[in-house]
Amino acid sequence: MKAILKLIFFIVPLGIIGQQKNLPFQDPSLAIEVRAEDLLNRLSLSEKIGQMQDVAPAIERLGIPKYNWWNECLHGVARAGSATSFPQAIGMSATFNVSLLNHVASAISTEARAKFNQSIALGQRNRYQGLTMWTPNINIFRDPRWGRGQETYGEDPFLTSRMAVAFVKGLQGDDPNYFKVIATPKHYAVHSGPEYNRHSFDAYTDPRDLWETYLPAFEAAIVEGEAFSIMSAYNRYLGASATASPLLLGDILRDQWGFKGYVVSDCGAVLDIYKYHHIVATAEEASALAVKAGCDLDCGTSYATLANAVEQGLITEAEIDTSLTRLIVAKLKLGLLNPLDQTPFSDIPESVIESEAHQQLALQSARESLVLLKNENRILPLSKNIKNITVIGPNANDRHFVLGNYFGTPNHSKTILKGIKDKVSKQTKVHYFKGVNLIDDQPIFDVVGDDFYSGEVTAEYYNNANLKGNPFVVSTVNFVDFEWGGAAPVPVLTPGDFSIRYSGILKPDFTGEVALNVLQSGGSYKLIVDGKEFMVSQEDSDPKPKTLFVEKNKKYAFVIEYQCTNPWMASVQLMWDLEHRLGKEKMFQSVKESDAVIYVGGITARLEGEEMPVDVQGFYKGDRTTLDLPKVQQELLKELHKLGKPVVFLLTGGSAMTINWEQEHLDAILNIWYPGQGGGDAVADVLFGDYNPSGKLPITYYKSIDDLPPFEDYHMKGRTYRYFDGEVLYPFGYGLSYTDFSYSKPQLLKYRQQKTESNLVEVTVTNNGNYDGETVVQYYVNDKEASVTTPLKSLKGFQKVFLKKGTSKVVRFDITPKDISIFNNQGESFIEPGIFEIYVGDSSTTTNKTLLTVE
Structure with a gap:
């Protein structure tokens, strides 16, 4: 994106501390314990309680600015705009490279500090702009149906432990006095689905499974990695909420492991204690229970009732002080209460964000994450001088699947298709077809490609959801195909309260009817073609695609007005059904004329993930109900196989799949996970022999979902390579080489x-x-x-x-x-x-x- 700064209001931060050093808690020369006690003694009960919630308000009389404790960086700074995107955690684990992951984590925390410095300069202290990172996810991926398994380091406690320690140390840094950021291993403990009932579920294990499988990674992250924070889980364990468990938070975490940091609840987990677990009847009782058990920070608003809980005799102010002291110490160790001119890491510039070095690190990480599952007759690597290739699949030209979930939005990223095109010789003909939708057999819509735009598209960004006034930023883009998650597209905008006007020209290379569509999330849109209103969405629904007759090489001016009102999601894509109208036979003819077919498919984070509003065949609320490849994709692969050309299957996804037919019939299979921004180049490097694959599976690929115990059974018997004695498709640790x-x-x-x-x-x-x-x-x-x-x-x-x-x-x-x-x-x-x-x-x-x- 080439940004032309049109108008930016730089806001002078309010309530910035440290303009005078006249209070002991502001003095970095004093011991942290002295500073923490000084601040604690200056706070009223109401002020104390406010600081124990994730959105902690400013205390202007003491010069303390507001602070939002919630930030994410699972595989790159997430939901905060541009950042380097490394492979999803499950892919990083497939590298089996602890040193590499440590370097990745260090790069991430460097970018996090740079973005924090940027936010402070803009006067912003919002969600996803702080230094307390709620990652890594070190739950054991015990069952491949769990949609959040992609966020983990796999099924093995030892591998997860080594990766966890490396990541935590890389994030927190090695400064003797300050953390670069604070790492927060999650979700403690015994938590790995299902998603649909995570707020009310009671997980049961025997003590052996607890200590042999579910706790080792957390112990390593806390004792060896010295993580200064940990996040409790939503579910109950042995009847007690994990967020108010004396066993987990007291006996094990603090008494046995000596944890000195703070515990944060998963978001809404304190509310769950009374609303869904029904352990107690009120928010006051739940809050008191959690604090007394050792949960110091509430991601939510339940702790707002702690004053009432004190009045009711459920908890004492001294018990509140114990928890708050841990939070104050965390802020001090981050330098958040220092004078501005003595804030650590304040000299890290914006230029480190997605720097060339970080891009190269993302590329190398992606290369090492790729796992070669099959290579019949050594068909791979392919020659760069191959004459004809047809690239097919719902993820081949998808700019977003490579990012998985909990993602940032890199500016330098390639699709798998683009990586292949850039790798082969100039004489090689590369044909592309989406071929099929991800899970359904509806008409195929694909993103309007770069080649169909005449010139660049102007993008005007407004810091309100109504396109009012002058745009804050004007830039140019090459296409309309963006997904920002819970972030805004440029730092000066407010997530959930911004709008964009895209203006450009389409120039089709064909004559005939084509249906246009705008896919969006987080708001509403209007599409205008040649000055006439063409499509308008409503707040609760988007219109059906609409047909337009176009002529070859004729130019059509369009405007898309996108208005975002949702702080949790934002995306906009200009689509059309050109491939559907050309017909399937065109694709088959291309295959017949090709020397090889590269199929890019599987699943994406639009189907698997955290408590998602998804209920389609094979997927429910973020989890899997089958391990099979979506039926429409398998049917297309069978059709392609019948054509007799070599088929190389690039499998996407964050979990195991029962690809038995594909293993038996296809020529080569490369598991590419969600490979991050370097995925396009990394996959091409492997396909064409510039990198020899070295990734290994951090999970077991079973032959059938019927081989597994019930999803909600947390006993380890019959699960993972350590306890499953049947025949598997691909074992843990497996991966081929050239x-x-x-x-x-x-x-x-x-x-x-x-x-x-x-x-x-x-x-x-x-x-x-x-x-x-x-x-x-x-x-x-x-x-x-x-x-x-x-x-x-x-x-x-x-x-x-x-x-x-x-x-x-x-x-x-x-x-x-x-x-x-x-x-x-x-x-x-x-x-x-x-x-x-x-x-x-x-x-x-x-x-x-x-x-x-x-x-």
């Missing part, structure tokens, strides 16, 4: 050891193929003679290694007492003598093992 790696038999430093001793296992890994490449060496343990139920096999270590073709490397793993410990039915960890299987290989199904005797 080269071939071999492993020697594991060798131990000691084949007999005492329970408290450490040991060492090593293997020699050799690249026997024709390409240089990386692989992930994985180390698993199984207690063969355990007296209690244990996992079939558990990941205990992994290393990503690069080997040139024809070379070898010795890879070593420490075997620690923790690696050979198991959990009894009370959730207690112990080691018992016996025979242990030590595996080292390329996936969880490796049989490359040796035996260790523990005495």
Whole structure:
């Protein structure tokens, strides 16, 4: 977007602190504890309660500005306009590269500080502009039906733990005095769907599953990662709200793990305590219960009743002080109560946002996230000099699916189609067809492509929802195809209260009828063609597509007026049904003339995600009701297969799919997840041999949904590679390469050891193929003679290694007492003598093992 600044009102921030250093809490030279106590003692009960809600009001008499505690950065600063978009969390986990994720998190927090500095300069302190980041999501992806599994690091506690620590440390930084941002692991604890009843559901596990599967990542994030915040879950656990659980928030989190930071509720979770869980009857009782259990910050308004709760004797002001002190300390550790000229990281400039270095990091992350699932007869990589390619699929030219959920809006991003076009030779003919809708068989509408615009489109942005007055910003864009989530398209606008006027010219290369449509969310629109009102939406519904007769090379002036009134969502796209009118035979003819077909399909974050208003075949409220590829897509793939041309399937999505037919019949399958802004180039790099795929699955791909226990059953028996003993489609840790790696038999430093001793296992890994490449060496343990139920096999270590073709490397793993410990039915960890299987290989199904005797 080329922005031409037309009019911006720079607002002088009100209530900025630190113009004079006359109060101890404003003095950075004092100990944090002294500063926190000083501020606490200056506040009235009403002021204290206000600071314990996510929208904390200003206290002007003390020079304290308002602060909104809610911000997001799952895989890039989210919902706050332009930012670098890295692969979705599940894709980052597929890299099995802890160091890379740490660098990504550091880049994200740098951009977060830059955006914070930008917001302060504009006098804005709104949602998604603060420094308290409600991420990472480190719940265990125990069931592939869960729509939010895409936000996690997968199904394994060890992998999730390593990724969590790396991400938390990268976000918070290494400054000895201040956090760059504060990380908030979520959702604590035992939380992974379903979405439809998360506000009332009671999760049950035995103590062994709790400590063996659901808690390790949180413990690692808090104890080793030193996260200074944690978010409680919506659901109950063993009858108690996770947001008011003495077991989770007191006994485990603070007493056993020594947590010194603050707990924030998931949004509305305190309200859930009385409204949906029916644990107590009133907001006062629920708020008192939560604070006393250890929930310090309410994302919501229930804590506004705490004054009444004090009057009713449900809670004391001293108990409120305990929670508020933790929040004050957090603000101090972020530098939020310092004088302006002593605010840490205030010199981080806007230029770091989506910088060239960050774009390259996003590209490398995307490359490493891609998982090659099948490569029959080594059809990949394709030659860049291939003569004809037909690219088909609902996600091939979709600018938005690459971002997943909880996304920012990068300015530098490519579709998969554009990445392919840019990669192949100039002589290669690349044909594109959407081919099918994502889930239905309705007429195909696609975004009006760049080639059909005559010149650039003028975009006028208004800081109100009614197109009133002069635009604040005027810019030019190349198309009308935007999705901003809960953000505004430019920083000076207010989310949920802005409008845009797009003015441009369409120049079709055909003669005939075509139906136009505007897809929007978050407001309403008007489409004007050649000065005449063509389509107008209502607040509660959009009109049906409308037909327009066009002539080849004739120019048609259009105006789209979009008015956003929803602070949670905003998008606008100009669509038409050109492909539908041309007919399916045109696509089939193109396929017949091509040397290969690249199909880009699967699912997107419009279908899977958080508590979504979705109820269609295969999807409900954000979750999956089937693991199959949508029927319309599978039918098209079968038609393409019958044409006899090689079909390469680029599978999109954030969860496992039962693509049994596709695995049996298609030539190659590459899992591309939601790869972020570098996805277009990264996928092309892999397809055409500029990068050798190295990603590994952080989840199990089952053959049937019938293989799984009921979704709401939180017992781990029969779930994940650790407890499922049936045949799977693709195992955890699986991923192919263009080269071939071999492993020697594991060798131990000691084949007999005492329970408290450490040991060492090593293997020699050799690249026997024709390409240089990386692989992930994985180390698993199984207690063969355990007296209690244990996992079939558990990941205990992994290393990503690069080997040139024809070379070898010795890879070593420490075997620690923790690696050979198991959990009894009370959730207690112990080691018992016996025979242990030590595996080292390329996936969880490796049989490359040796035996260790523990005495």
